[in-house]
Amino acid sequence: MQKGKLVVLGSINADHILNIEHFPRPGETVLGQQYKVAFGGKGANQAVAAGRSGADISFIACVGQDDIGERIRQQLSSDSINTQAIEAVDGETTGVALIFVNQEGENVIGISAGANAAVTPDYLSKHQKLIENADALLMQLESPLETVMAAAQLARKHNTQVILNPAPARELPDDLLSNIDVITPNETEAEKLTGIAIKDDASAQQAAEVLHQKGIKTVLITLGSRGVWLSQNQQGKTIPGFKVKAVDTIAAGDTFNGALVTALLEGTEINAAVRFAHAAAAIAVTREGAQPSVPWRKEIDSFLQ
Numbered sequence: 001m002q003k004g005k006l007v008v009l010g011s012i013n014a015d016h017i018l019n020i021e022h023f024p025r026p027g028e029t030v031l032g033q034q035y036k037v038a039f040g041g042k043g044a045n046q047a048v049a050a051g052r053s054g055a056d057i058s059f060i061a062c063v064g065q066d067d068i069g070e071r072i073r074q075q076l077s078s079d080s081i082n083t084q085a086i087e088a089v090d091g092e093t094t095g096v097a098l099i100f101v102n103q104e105g106e107n108v109i110g111i112s113a114g115a116n117a118a119v120t121p122d123y124l125s126k127h128q129k130l131i132e133n134a135d136a137l138l139m140q141l142e143s144p145l146e147t148v149m150a151a152a153q154l155a156r157k158h159n160t161q162v163i164l165n166p167a168p169a170r171e172l173p174d175d176l177l178s179n180i181d182v183i184t185p186n187e188t189e190a191e192k193l194t195g196i197a198i199k200d201d202a203s204a205q206q207a208a209e210v211l212h213q214k215g216i217k218t219v220l221i222t223l224g225s226r227g228v229w230l231s232q233n234q235q236g237k238t239i240p241g242f243k244v245k246a247v248d249t250i251a252a253g254d255t256f257n258g259a260l261v262t263a264l265l266e267g268t269e270i271n272a273a274v275r276f277a278h279a280a281a282a283i284a285v286t287r288e289g290a291q292p293s294v295p296w297r298k299e300i301d302s303f304l305q
């Protein structure tokens with residue numbers, strides 16, 4: 001089978017996660033229970049989901065000149081990702097998320113963009129051939145917005161399909177939205193983009209209409225365990241997800257996006273591509289963690305049998 005080429009442009013983070021009894025107050029020190037470092041960042045999670053589900057994928061990103069950056073690059077290679085466009089930036093640290101999780105499972109997070117901020121339009125132009133020669137470009141919003149906008153514009157010029165997962169939630173300029181082919185907000189992100197709270201089918205379709213009016217042909221609003229709202233040609237419907245026993249929904253959306261793009265690049269029509277992505281995300285929510293929970297192609301195929 002002839003597979004299309006995918007480029008992911010996005011973030012790489014090292015997540016430092018500490019479980020503690022309660023969040024420290026200013027000046028307080030709290031002894032933690034369990035500490036771990038996990039590889040994350042929405043760009044990296046989605047690249048891993050695409051690589052493991054079978055895409056021919058290159059990843060444009062930056063790490064710092066540090067040990068963890070090198071370890072992350074090696075891990076991404078072993079997840080079937082071409083890492084030639086991941087550079088280690090002089091004098092920078094790899095992006096970091098410092099995460100406290102309390103006994104109620106709530107979290108507080110501080111982020112240092114670090115080397116992710118070095119994914120500038122100049123950096124993009126060094127690797128622009130990848131986008132020019134690709135069939136699809138998948139991005140999120142953890143990279144500088146001016147780079148996301150420049151990449152979308154470049155892709156449009158070269159007939160590379162643009163898929164945007166608009167996370168984390170923020171408003172976006174029309175100049176960017178008009179260069180997007182497929183957008184995949186969750187309910188919070190859809191509300192932030194359109195001003196319409198997603199409460200039912202009618203409001204989901206209203207939000208989709210706003211995005212269609214900006215020039216986006218395919219709108220997929222992810223609805224957690226309920227699946228997605230798919231709208232094309234001004235017509236919308238729910239495509240339900242799979243019922244599984246969820247233990248940890250971290251990276252559900254990232255897994256959905258990576259697998260969706262893999263299927264689209266294999267020429268799968270949209271309904272079946274969404275079903276494939278639902279299966280990948282359903283497997284991911286039955287397992288703990290972000291990247292460790294992302295399934296390989298064999299697992300998705302046998303889930304769907």
Ligand code: ADP
Nearest residue numbers: 186222223224225227241246252253256278281
């Ligand atoms: P995000 O993680 O970006 O907030 P969602 O929560 O909307 O995204 O979930 C994205 C996709 O992950 C859903 O469309 C669905 O395929 C899958 N998913 C999420 N939660 C569950 C769940 N509890 N059971 C099965 N699938 C789920």
